[in-house]
Amino acid sequence: MPPKALILFAPGTNRDLDAAQAFELAGALPEVVHLNQLRRGERRWQDYQLLVLPGGFSYADALGAGKLLALELQHDFAGPIAEFVASGKPVIGICNGFQALVKSGLLPDPQKAAAAPEATLTFNACGHFECRWVRMLPVSQTCLWTRGLDQVIDCPIAHGEGNFQARDPQFIDTLVAAGQAALLYAGPDGNPARGAYPYNPNGSAADIAGICNPVGNVLGLMPHPENHIFAEQHPLFTRGQARGTGLSLFRNGVKAANQF
Numbered sequence: 001m002p003p004k005a006l007i008l009f010a011p012g013t014n015r016d017l018d019a020a021q022a023f024e025l026a027g028a029l030p031e032v033v034h035l036n037q038l039r040r041g042e043r044r045w046q047d048y049q050l051l052v053l054p055g056g057f058s059y060a061d062a063l064g065a066g067k068l069l070a071l072e073l074q075h076d077f078a079g080p081i082a083e084f085v086a087s088g089k090p091v092i093g094i095c096n097g098f099q100a101l102v103k104s105g106l107l108p109d110p111q112k113a114a115a116a117p118e119a120t121l122t123f124n125a126c127g128h129f130e131c132r133w134v135r136m137l138p139v140s141q142t143c144l145w146t147r148g149l150d151q152v153i154d155c156p157i158a159h160g161e162g163n164f165q166a167r168d169p170q171f172i173d174t175l176v177a178a179g180q181a182a183l184l185y186a187g188p189d190g191n192p193a194r195g196a197y198p199y200n201p202n203g204s205a206a207d208i209a210g211i212c213n214p215v216g217n218v219l220g221l222m223p224h225p226e227n228h229i230f231a232e233q234h235p236l237f238t239r240g241q242a243r244g245t246g247l248s249l250f251r252n253g254v255k256a257a258n259q260f
């Protein structure tokens with residue numbers, strides 16, 4: 001029986017079906033579930049082995065992208081989500097889902113977030129929404145989603161608030177040292193962008209495109225690997241210049257979900 005993936009849908013979510021297709025291709029059984037179905041008890045968290053917070057514009061980005069969804073997660077679903085995370089089941093937040101994970105304190109570290117948020121995703125340093133392809137490099141062995149991966153992944157971005165920053169700049173070094181900086185924006189040569197625009201598209205500290213929690217089962221990332229699951233989706237595919245798809249990440253997640 002393939003693991004069941006709960007694709008969480010909030011008003012304004014728009015990449016739920018893209019995520020569902022990616023997880024299906026990676027070997028899971030995805031189901032798009034509205035927050036209210038969980039609220040009403042029509043669906044139960046414990047029936048799923050993998051949780052996905054897909055991208056979009058939940059609540060129209062009011063009060064900051066992902067903020068209202070984060071409040072909803074904190075107020076209505078804190079218990080079941082904490083249980084899901086503590087069980088070790090794989091969780092991924094993509095773009096708006098990443099913003100919700102950070103703003104609800106589930107990333108970078110729920111233990112520490114209770115006092116004050118250590119990090120946030122704020123407006124792109126370039127001052128505008130960016131919608132184009134980027135390159136990212138998986139670098140963490142802590143994170144179950146990136147473990148064993150060292151090939152560059154090409155995928156699109158589509159965000160206005162993807163600039164990952166910490167209250168204390170030293171906190172970024174701590175994240176990197178702990179293996180929590182899971183994915184870095186890379187330049188054309190596949191090495192980290194070193195802050196250079198346009199390869200680092202939003203000004204994120206240390207080129208961070210994605211981070212995981214300390215134990216590595218929860219990953220959040222701004223780019224959209226679910227939109228590069230077939231090689232031919234890449235604009236340079238016919239010229240033979242496309243690099244890896246995002247499928248490797250999803251396969252890792254599904255492999256981990258199989259244990260539950």
Ligand SMILES: NC(=O)CC[C@H](N)C(=O)O
Nearest residue numbers: 055056095096159160161
């Ligand atoms: N594609 C997305 O999930 C976009 C996230 C968010 N709405 C932003 O603009 O930053």
